[in-house]
Amino acid sequence: MKRSLCSLCCVVASLWATTASATQTQTILSASDAQQILARAGKEAQALKAQVCIAVLDQSGQLLAFTRMDNAPPGCIDSSIQKGRAAALYRTSTDKYMARVNGAEPAIATLPGMVPLGGGAVVKVNEQVTGAVGVSGTANPAEIAIADAGSKALGHP
Numbered sequence: 001m002k003r004s005l006c007s008l009c010c011v012v013a014s015l016w017a018t019t020a021s022a023t024q025t026q027t028i029l030s031a032s033d034a035q036q037i038l039a040r041a042g043k044e045a046q047a048l049k050a051q052v053c054i055a056v057l058d059q060s061g062q063l064l065a066f067t068r069m070d071n072a073p074p075g076c077i078d079s080s081i082q083k084g085r086a087a088a089l090y091r092t093s094t095d096k097y098m099a100r101v102n103g104a105e106p107a108i109a110t111l112p113g114m115v116p117l118g119g120g121a122v123v124k125v126n127e128q129v130t131g132a133v134g135v136s137g138t139a140n141p142a143e144i145a146i147a148d149a150g151s152k153a154l155g156h157p
Contacts, residue, residue, distance in 0.1 A: 029058055029123065029131040033154060034065035037123065037133055041150030045069060045135075045142075052137035052146060053080035056123075059131050061085035061113075069137075076136035083120030083147075084134025086113055091129045094120030095144050119143035121151035 029037075034056040041054045051071040056064045063081060068074075083094050090097070090111075095118035101109045109116045118140045123131040133150035135143045 027125045027128055027130050029056070029064060031064065034131075037131075037150045037153045038065050038067050040153035041133055041135065041146050042067065042069070044146045044149035045138075048138070048142045048145065050138035050142050050146065052135050052143065053077050054146070054150065055080040055084045055134040056150070057081070057084040057088050057132045057134065059088055059129055061088040061132070064131065072137045079115070079117075079136040080119070080134040082113075082134065083115045083117065083136060083143075084132040085120075086115040087120035087122050087134065087147075088129070088132035089113055091122060093122060093144075093147070094118060094134075095140075098140075117143075119147050121147035123151050123154065125154060 037056045038054055045052050045054070051069045053066070053068045053072050053076040055066045058064055061084070066081070068077060086094050094115050097108060097114060097116040098118055101116040108114065119135040121133050122129045123133060133147050135147040135150070
C-alpha cells in the first residue's frame with residue numbers, strides 16, 4: 001500500500017513539475033513597430049496616389065496606431081479598423097475571405113467580425129501573427145497592396 005501510494009505521489013509530482021515548467025512566450029507589436037507599419041503603408045499609398053485610412057492593430061484586434069491621410073473619406077476610418085481587426089482575429093488576410101465569399105462559401109461573410117473585402121493583412125514575426133494592418137479609402141487592389149506593404153514593414157514575410 002505504501003509503495004503504490006509513494007508511486008502515485010511521484011507521478012503526480014512529476015506531472016505537476018512538467019506543467020509548472022511549461023512556458024509560452026508571445027511576441028507583441030510595440031508602439032515603434034506600429035509606427036513603422038504606418039510609415040511603410042503610407043509610403044505605398046503615396047506611390048499609388050491613394051488617400052486612405054490606415055489602422056494597425058495588435059493580435060487581439062485592438063487599435064495600436066492610426067492615420068487618416070488628407071482627403072481620405074471619413075467613412076473609411078471605421079472600415080480600416082474593422083478590416084485590420086478581422087485579419088487579426090481570423091489570422092489571415094481579408095482578401096482571402098473575399099475570394100471565398102465570391103466563390104462557393106458566401107455564408108462565411110456571416111462570421112462575427114468578418115470583413116470579406118481586401119485591405120486587411122496580418123503582421124507576422126517568426127511565423128506568428130503579432131498584429132494586423134487595415135486599409136480603406138481607395139480601389140480594392142490598391143488597398144490590398146498598401147496593407148501588404150505595411151504588413152511587411154518589420155522585415156518578416
